[in-house]
Amino acid sequence: MAEVQAEKAGTPIVVGVDGSLPSLRAAAWAGLEAQLQGQRLHLLTSCALPPRSGTSVPAEAEIEWLRADGEWVLDEAVRAARATAGGSVSITTELTFELITPTLLDRSARAAMLAVGRRGRGGVAPTVIGSLSSAVTAHAQCSVAVISGQSGTDPVSRRKPVAVGVDGSPHSLVALETAFAEASRREVGLVAVHAWSDTSGIALPADRRPTDEALLGRWMAGPARRYPRVEVERVVRTDAPARTLTAESAWAQLLIVGRRGRGGAPGILLGATTVALLYAAECPLMVVHGRPMRN
Incomplete structure (x- = not known):
């Protein structure tokens, strides 16, 4: 296996990988993020078999095949991460026979961030979100980055701005602080987006726009x-937040949102806009939980 084990110091960025292209893109994105944050990187894969009926126990040969496959997955993930992380980032790996989702959620209590691909090996189409990414985003105890079609690490993408959705809710204000930090690390501009109404297609009073621009300021x-x-562009739209932010994601290297906005009920883990963006964002999506990550 390429790089293994041991180092316990520091708070890692943890990446769930399974050998799929989206998960390798997540490893590449997280490698760059670890380099920018000065964090170490921890790559995790699971060899657990899905629950099945009956009492059959995997044969030794099956266990060894699973282990070899897991080691191959980690080797490929290390290569993807090292391509963007450079030599200064410490990379550790972990192969587990526990189920991946509860394992990642357990690691999230001691992680700087989790990163996963939008879908894994079982994904069918680019617009489909996997059960892992949706569960981790909803229940993690740290921020989660979900990587879709592009990792945002190529030279063209790295010149694009960071975008953030802001609606004045506590979660979105934490996302805003995080977005400033991310834009500063990347030495790019920031696009702050406030879609101030979920109403679409209805003529609304024009005199409301200056008020909302003042709020954003x-x-x-x-x-x-x-x-x-950090140079900032303000975008105020009278449109649905999910649609506005999806459009902005096509021009950004990273889109950042809070786990829910001001319209979310207290018991809801993820707001409707955040859920929609998990499916639709065209660039890496960071869903911020808790405190912002500053420089």
């Missing part, structure tokens, strides 16, 4: 002072 005032070198 107020929300951004603190982070803008802390990150004075």
Whole structure:
């Protein structure tokens, strides 16, 4: 196996990998993120068999095949991560026979971030989100990055801005702070998006727009002072937030949102906009939980 085990110090970025192209893109994205944050990177794969009826126990030969396949997955993930992380990032690996989703959720309590592909080996189409990515995004105890068609690590993508959805809710303000930090690390601009109404196709009072632009400016005032070198573009739309943010994701290297907005009920883990973006975002999506990650 390429690089293994042991190092316990530091808070890692943890990546769930299964050998699928989206998961290898997640490893590449996380390698770059680890380099930018100065974190170590931990790559995790599971060789657990899905639950099946009966009491049959896997044969020794089957276990060894699964182990060999898992080691191949980790080798490929290390190569993908090292291509973007450079030599300064410490990369560790872990092969487990426990189920991947509860294992990642357990690791999230001690991780700087989780990263996963939008879908895994069982995915059928690019627009399909896997059960792993949806479950991890909803239940993780840290922020989660979901990587779709593009990893955002190529030279063209890295010149694009970071985009963030803001609606004034506590979760979105944490996402805004995180987005400033991410844009600062990447030395790119920030596009702050406020879709102030879920109403679409109805003529709305024109005099409301300046008020909402002023609100956006107020929300951004603190982070803008802390990150004075980040150039900011403000986008205010009278349209559904999910549709507006999906459109912006086509021009961004990273889209950042809170786990839910001001319209979400207290018991809801993920807001409707965040769920929609898990399916539709055209660039890597970071769903922020808890405190922002600053420089």
